Amino acid sequence: MADKEKKVAQNSEVEKATTEESKAAEKVAKAAKGSKKDKPNFFARAGKSTKRFFKDFKGETKKIVWPDARTVLKNTGIVLVVVTLVTAVIFAIDFGLETGIVALKEAAISAGTNNDADANANAVNTNTDASEEDTTTEADETEETTSDEEETTVAASEDDTQEDEKAE
Numbered sequence: 388m389a390d391k392e393k394k395v396a397q398n399s400e401v402e403k404a405t406t407e408e409s410k411a412a413e414k415v416a417k418a419a420k421g422s423k424k425d426k427p428n429f430f431a432r433a434g435k436s437t438k439r440f441f442k443d444f445k446g447e448t449k450k451i452v453w454p455d456a457r458t459v460l461k462n463t464g465i466v467l468v469v470v471t472l473v474t475a476v477i478f479a480i481d482f483g484l485e486t487g488i489v490a491l492k493e494a495a496i497s498a499g500t501n502n503d504a505d506a507n508a509n510a511v512n513t514n515t516d517a518s519e520e521d522t523t524t525e526a527d528e529t530e531e532t533t534s535d536e537e538e539t540t541v542a543a544s545e546d547d548t549q550e551d552e553k554a555e
Contacts, residue, residue, distance in 0.1 A: 426432075454462075
């Protein structure tokens with residue numbers, strides 16, 4: 388039995404050595420394949436890839452099927468009709484939006500003229516309040532400011548009256 392164990396141990400050692408040798412041989416082979424000496428330089432590789440590109444390009448251009456003159460004219464007519472229709476639709480939308488915006492502006496302006504009289508009256512009242520605060524410091528300026536404000540208020544009320552009469 389001891390002899391059998393010795394033989395098994397020797398066989399396993401031989402297998403290990405063989406396995407290690409084969410792994411080392413594989414590493415050497417990989418290193419030899421991957422070495423830069425085997426690869427051609429950049430220009431040689433670029434030349435080959437460029438040559439292959441143009442060869443493939445020539446093969447692809449042979450596969451192109453060109454339409455006849457009648458088909459080209461028919462397709463050109465279809466394109467022109469579609470472009471004309473799309474142009475008409477865009478023009479109609481643009482014209483409609485422009486007309487709507489103009490109508491809104493006119494409505495705002497007409498509504499604004501009715502409110503301008505109220506805005507002028509409010510502005511006069513605001514100016515009166517601001518003027519009264521400024522005139523409390525000097526008595527002479529108070530009398531002049533008050534008379535100016537009265538004239539402005541009277542003029543504004545006359546304008547309001549005239550506009551109301553015109554509106555009616």
